[in-house]
Amino acid sequence: MSEVKDLLTILFLLLGAFFMLIGSIGVIRLPDFFTRSHATSKSDTLGIMLIVVGLICHEGLVLNSLKLMIIFVFIALANPVGSHALARAAFKFGIKPWFKKEEKDQA
Amino acid sequence: MESFIIFISISLTIIIIIPFYRVIKGPTVFDRLLGAGAIGTKTVVLILILGLLFKRLEMFVDIALAYAILSFISSLIVAKYFSTEKAKE
Numbered sequence: 415m416s417e418v419k420d421l422l423t424i425l426f427l428l429l430g431a432f433f434m435l436i437g438s439i440g441v442i443r444l445p446d447f448f449t450r451s452h453a454t455s456k457s458d459t460l461g462i463m464l465i466v467v468g469l470i471c472h473e474g475l476v477l478n479s480l481k482l483m484i485i486f487v488f489i490a491l492a493n494p495v496g497s498h499a500l501a502r503a504a505f506k507f508g509i510k511p512w513f514k515k516e517e518k519d520q521a
Numbered sequence: 522m523e524s525f526i527i528f529i530s531i532s533l534t535i536i537i538i539i540p541f542y543r544v545i546k547g548p549t550v551f552d553r554l555l556g557a558g559a560i561g562t563k564t565v566v567l568i569l570i571l572g573l574l575f576k577r578l579e580m581f582v583d584i585a586l587a588y589a590i591l592s593f594i595s596s597l598i599v600a601k602y603f604s605t606e607k608a609k610e
Contacts, residue, residue, distance in 0.1 A: 420522050427529050427570075431536065434563060438539035441559055447551050450543070454559040465566050469573060481582040485565070485589060492593035493562060499597050500558065503604035504551040 419471060426468025434461035446512030447504055455497030462489050523574075530570050537563045554599055561592035 440453025466486045470479045537560055544556035565585045572581025 424522075424525055427525075430566070431529055431532055434533070434536050434566070437559065438536050438563075441540050441543050441556060447549060447555065450552065450555055454555055454562075458559060458562055462562060462566050466569070469569055469578075472573065473578065478578050478582055481579075481586065482569075485569075485582065485586050488586070488589055488593075489562070489565070492589065496558060496593050496596040496600075497555075499600040500551060500554055503600040504549070506604045507549075507551070507606060509549060509551065 419474070423468045423472040426464050426471060430461045430463075430465030430468060432461070433457050433464060437461060447509055448501060448511050451497050451501050455494050459489060459493040462493075526570060526574050530567065530574060533563070533567045533570060537567065550603065554596070554603070558592070558596045561596070562589070565589045565592070 434457070437453050437457035440457060441450050444450045444453060463486055466482050466489070470482050470486075473479045473482065540556040540559045540563075542556075544553050544560070547553040547556060565588055568581055568585040568588060569578075572578040572585070575581070
């Protein structure tokens with residue numbers, strides 16, 4: 415049974431780290447602020463949720479898993495809301511979204 | 522299992538360092554905020570994995586939860602602060 419537990423933990427941790435890497439690369443490569451907020455709010459959240467599920471699998475059903483589930487729910491709710499607030503502030507500040515047909519790369 | 526956790530924590534520190542480029546170069550102030558926010562949420566995971574490494578997860582889970590709440594509230598407040606200003610150009 416403990417091999418299956420370790421296998422699950424390793425699988426989830428690898429998947430989570432992979433998605434967080436994608437999020438980081440997205441923050442660097444994407445052309446505009448609004449496209450970059452896609453990277454942080456979505457793939458980062460997925461990466462964190464996968465890693466927390468991996469830790470829950472590793473811990474089994476103890477008090478720690480309950481706290482990890484609280485972190486799971488909180489990150490699932492808080493990350494998108496934070497990114498939305500930032501994007502709304504940027505739009506009100508006057509940053510124009512990036513369009514493909516524009517010749518000059520404004521970001 | 523132990524060495525795998527060490528490998529994951531090392532790769533996570535590299536993943537955390539990558540957004541620093543956006544924080545330094547970011548043309549607008551919101552890109553810098555985005556990079557800082559991304560680093561903040563990634564640090565929560567690094568804390569959890571270090572807790573697993575040090576075999577004392579119950580303490581590190583509380584630290585990670587407090588840090589996640591603080592980084593969320595700070596990104597909200599900074600976004601609210603910057604939404605009142607108008608673009609100068």
